[in-house]
Amino acid sequence: MSIDRIGKGGGASGPSGAAGTGAPTAPSSTGQTFEVKRSDRPPAPGTVSEVKPAATPLASLRAGHIDVNGYMDLKVSEATSHLQGLKPSELDTIRRMLRDKLSSDPALSDLVRGATGQVPVPQDD
Numbered sequence: 001m002s003i004d005r006i007g008k009g010g011g012a013s014g015p016s017g018a019a020g021t022g023a024p025t026a027p028s029s030t031g032q033t034f035e036v037k038r039s040d041r042p043p044a045p046g047t048v049s050e051v052k053p054a055a056t057p058l059a060s061l062r063a064g065h066i067d068v069n070g071y072m073d074l075k076v077s078e079a080t081s082h083l084q085g086l087k088p089s090e091l092d093t094i095r096r097m098l099r100d101k102l103s104s105d106p107a108l109s110d111l112v113r114g115a116t117g118q119v120p121v122p123q124d125d
């Protein structure tokens with residue numbers, strides 16, 4: 001009894017197991033035409049593309065998108081974001097007091113300088 005039929009004659013069997021003629025079958029049609037879609041290529045040299053904002057306030061500062069005052073404002077907003085239920089005037093007062101404390105307190109000012117490499121500047125309101 002032979003298990004494989006190599007060299008034993010007979011035609012090649014197709015997917016259904018029936019003996020075939022060895023000729024390829026015609027491809028089936030899906031009704032769709034072949035299309036090549038334009039890829040998302042990077043912009044050509046010399047073109048202006050939209051600048052994506054940095055992920056964090058510190059990354060924005062290091063990228064030059066904001067200065068140390070902008071960094072401080074973003075950090076204060078981040079620190080007070082959970083206080084959205086307060087009146088706008090109360091929230092503004094808290095943010096202003098926190099911002100002033102960051103600029104005037106030596107220990108907090110050192111933390112800002114350590115993170116940013118710059119000394120925070122008090123804001124004039």
